[in-house]
Amino acid sequence: MSIFAFAAQTIRIAVPYLFAAAGGTLAERSGIISLTLEGFMLTGAFCAALGSYYGGNSWVGVACGMGGGLVFGLLHGVVTIRYRADQVVSGVAINLLAIGVTRFFLHLAFGSSSNSPRVPGFSTVVRGEGMLAGMLPDPLIALGLFAVPAVAWAIYRTPFGLRVRAVGEFPQAAESVGVHVARVRYVAVALSGVLAALGGTYLALDQHQFTDNMSAGRGYIALAAMIFGNWDPVRGGLACLLFAAAETLQIQLQGTQAIPSQFVQMIPYVLTIVALAGMVGKSTPPAALGKSD
Amino acid sequence: MDALRERVADTLLPPVVALLVALVAGDVLILSVGQSPVEVYALLLRGTWGNAYGFGQVLYKTTTLICTGLCVSVGLRAGLFNIGGEGQLAAGGFAAALAGLALPASTPAPLGILVCTAAAVIAGGITGWVPGVLRARFGAHEVITTIMLNFIILALLNWAISSADGGALRVPETLHTRAIRAGALPRFGDLIPAFHGSAANLSLLIALIAAAAAWWYFFRTRAGYDLRAVGLQPDAAEYGGVNVGAVWVRAMTISAALAGLGGINFVLGYKHYYEDGFATGAGFLGIAVALVGRNTPLGVGLASLFFATLSQGGLAINALVPKTMVDVLQGVVILAVAASAPEVRRVLRRRKRIATA
């Protein structure tokens, strides 16, 4: 397989990770734990499919996907910021809720427990071997690649980003100079919902369909990438690409009968652990991460 | 007296508030599919606490949840977040089955149970020891390593059960091992006829003992003192002569061993074989159980009972409403408990201030 095709596949696989990890970084830098990425992504996928189906247009789907992420992001925000709930508990609940709600409404809207009908999406017919060309028609891929520098810019180069970093490290300090801690966190967590939901939107629209639990653990991989990148958006983005490359490798290696598929499928996970243990030292989370009070 | 009342209110009010919120959310969902909430709730109660069989099923589910809930809470007490409960549970179950297959059929029951249970605990423990060491030695974040190890363990077990050459081990065309020869635990149905047919078994007792032991360990032993200190303030623990890395390793090992123990519920108590996928979802729900149960063994027990009731109840009302309703309710309940606990505490404090003013 050509290096081009390998890279193209890596990028396609990475897109949901990139969105979610970028969103997660933003929220965690403000001090809110992002265990919720999986739920945001799933909700985004469902709302995107719903919007695209009823709106008849994939951009309506994108808007709805973002809307779904926004709602769930704000829900997480209200529960953890206004009501000071434990962020991990809320994260677990949001993820369970996302599975339940998408299933429930899948049933209600399309009468199926497993998938939606085909909806308008982005990927178009591409013949021949030009796999790279196959990605171009999907604006979400470009957007996903763009999300990382955008979040990096927002965090390091804007007043909002400065406040996010301050709030995530030492909220009392930010508060003492009149920064509205809760408001900063609301915005950060809402944006993380929108971004992670875009990852789900990509899944659904690339697939032209929503299927039950289609995020399939990608939110957790994105969380891992974010931690792996030591809460830096760019390094997190690179970690996403690394994970995606390992997955691509896994796909390429499978099918040779010599090794059982299960062992090949372990490759990305083993690689991650080895890399984590070998390369990076201790990761340092934002100091106020997870502290609701 | 007053402090006691405050503590009672503090522990009881959040779940009650949560229940009310969940009831309202449930009503909306039930009405949206055109059913009567009263009827559905009545059915839910009848199917769970209303008859011995249903209650037995609730207890069966409680057993697994106690183990995975304790697993998560041991980790959290030491400041570690173990999300690998599912794989650890599966590993424990598989090891119990292997032990039960390896033992001769003539093994005396108590010995068989002991060996198989020990196998489950040890196998679980190993799966936790690895991320513990990775954390202590290499600073590898346990959230990532437990997620990754989860996939690795499940892949290994999947291979063992579906592809490995194991005529003696697995039953062709299925996803389970052969039945164990020794180590089977009696079911409640064997002892109390009313429970007949339900999966509840003596593992519940073992899980309760484990919960009591966990309580003792946390609050009454020196090791527990060290472990909690590490979780609250690692620097102070280090100052107090505690080897923080060693505590991390120990905590992860114990945490995963408890999850592994949960494997006997299905393998020794219920089906008498290991089946691929029996652990699905239990690890994740364990997180909810630990957190709603506020990391105390008693809380974990009660939260397990609650979530088990909800899960079994979902089955009972399946004829009227889709089972996904229960998924939604689970999320709502956890959110409501999490959100109401600090809120209740705040309101209590405010009330007291007004009273004293």
Add this chain to the structure above:
Amino acid sequence: MNAERGSGVGTGDSADAHGQSPSPSAVVSMYGIEKRFGAVQANRGASLEVAAGEIHALVGENGAGKSTLMHILSGLLAPDAGTVRVDGTTVTGWSTSDAIRAGVGMVHQHFMLVPTLTIADNVVLGREPRRGMAMDVARAQRDVTEVATRYGFSIDARRRVGDLSVGEAQRVEILKALFRGAQILILDEPTAVLSPPEVQELWRVLRALRDGGGTIILITHKLDEVIEISDRITVMRHGQTVARMDTPTATPADIARAMVGRDVLLTVGHPSSGAGRVHGPEASVRSAAPRLTVVDLEVAGAHHERRVHGVSFTVAGGEIVGIAGVEGNGQTELVEAIAGLRAARAGRILLGGRDITTLPVRDRASLGLAHVPEDRHRRGLVLDYSVADNLILGRQHAFVSHLGLDRARIAQNARARIEQFDIRPTDPSLPARALSGGNQQKIVVAREMGGEFTVLLAAQPTRGVDVGAIEFIHAQLRASRDAGKAILLVSAELSEVLALADRVGVMSGGRLVALLSRDAATMDVLGLWMTGAAPPAAGAA
């Protein structure tokens, strides 16, 4: 306004705190302030009146409610009852941003600085200069440097705050307030962590501010500072305002009496008086062989940089060796290396002749090493543990029976220590978090000094602790010394070192630059050693 000194002393009576009409010249007036945290009533009808253009000292024991009162003034907390007026306008319950807008700035006792951000970022936070949607980083740095220069600070605005020394960090805190145009500046225990030259520098800045028309409220536990710098004084006790004085007519003894409600033996603040110094251990108590020996010790910091360079010294039984020095010169690393919390890169540490260089913390403790750590909140206490549980931290192995922790003995130990060291409140089941700073420190001291030990490392043992508690802790240190224990005292407080030590060392740049006998160690000599400029005639050890 006349000093009302003595009016409420000893009785806790605060009749003057209520019902008084504000005097017209006051820029700040607070009346009948009530604030409760759970079971703790932090302020009970406290009042404060500050005139424009004065330096006003706010004093009181630990937990008297000073910080709380100032948090209310700066908008961080809302009072449960009472009135706050600033510049004649009622502002009760305002927000921090309201306060900032009205020119009230607070320098907190625990710095409100984000260590991972640069100085410029910290200063402009909340009012960042913009260029389009982005932040104008260059302008932020320019503006901050400009304000700093105007007030005579020299700083590099691009440095990370986490890399600064405490003194520098404090300047950033003050800069933050000045950047926002603060006219009323509140400082909460600003000198607790400063070296004498740094303190003088601070006074210079404060006087300049006052002379420029600014008003300053200063919380401190050091009475000599109060006398030196303030114009007027307000004394708090148990959440109430118990006295107001004009500084020129007040004496330290008066203030101390008002604070604690009884006479206090003052040692700190008047080292020259010698009042508290019971001189020299008897020869019979002092052991011949050193109890603690440190040889050519090298210790690395968090980033592998060398923090301690070839330090050698000994401490004999019955002697207190004091280590003075500006913070951040390797004292922390030195103590932590001896305690076993940090690896020694080279050199040896001997405890009573036994090499303990590589022993774990626990073994050192069981060999008789006790340690009062400099940071009680991070190291010395598990804040969520009960007082009783904290009283066995580090000794937990000694409190087990065959079934686990021996609860009865832990309770008995707690009762004994609480009584012996006068820890208040006396309930051993309270979480340590709920106690005032001074009482928290007493827990640590009680634990470390209440048990068996031969060598004690006492790092900043009285930091942020009120005079009553300082008196008590000093007495304990002396008693231990007199009982033949070896004590290494590390303190940023020169007066404390001088009051207690038999020999005095100075650390600078990671080296032990001087080790002098008590008689050779005077304020002036030590001050010079500390600033890095070795006095020409002084002989280093």
Add this chain to the structure above:
Amino acid sequence: PAGAGATALGTGLNVGVVFDVGGRGDKSFNDGAYRGAERAAKAFGVHVHFIEPGEGSDREAGLRLLAAEKMDLVIGVGFIFTDDLTETAKEYPHVRFAGVDYSLQTDDRGNIVQPPPNLAALKFREEQGSFLVGALAAMVGHSKKLGFVGGMDIPLIHKFEAGYRAGVKYVCPDCTVIAQYAGVTPDAFRNPGRGKELALSQYQSGVNVIFHASGSTGLGVFEAARQTGKLAIGVDADQFAEAPGHVLTSMIKRVDQVVFDQIDRVRTGTFRGGVYEYGLAEGGIGYVYDANNRAMIPDSVHARLNTLASEITAGKIIVPVSR
């Protein structure tokens, strides 16, 4: 008791169906069972009760719930129900049971253990249909490489893979089959994103036809076929609609027909326990050849497939069930 008492039309025969994980709407065997039961409900006025269980112990609980309510027939859908059905059937000898994909066990001596007399074990010979679509793929694929995408790497799916491989090899001995699996957890059956990437990489490496046996994951395979203009083969039901023009055929499993039949047998009093095998001969297994895909399959190829089918039916070709 089995087969006793014929019930007249519309007199309220009660049938309970417990679905496999995945449940209704999976466009696969759960849906098949659902359609069969619904058809019976319309045709005979049967009351059908559905249960979608959650995790492991719910399967048995679901069966018991229905058995205890004295259903006339209780159907468990999926091989995973095998043990639960056996247990429950033994305990409720007066209730009739049927198990879709019931897997037969052998005892220690290697003899097949017969299911209880009140239990109908409904088995499908998926390998036969897979063999035919494999042969078809090899004949029209214009490539020596053929693709297969499975959900989890488990024995049930191996049956599809083995039959497919055998079919390919039978008509084209020097062809190779690339077989890939989507994952190691049940999520592998509902991860279309992964399915699409697997398929894209196979197409990229020169494969022109992919057969999938992977639940919703296969929807990604169809998407990849659409995007690259290549072909895919559906499974269980006719999946033509998923990617018109790109679905060469579907290997179908008539779960609906079989379920309908069993209900009808209960109605007419002809229900008998025992093992029922549905292969090509019985019409329980087949492949789609209709107006939608006739253009893609040359007549000669179709004729060859018919020959192969009859050879299988006649036992001249024995299709392997494991790889």
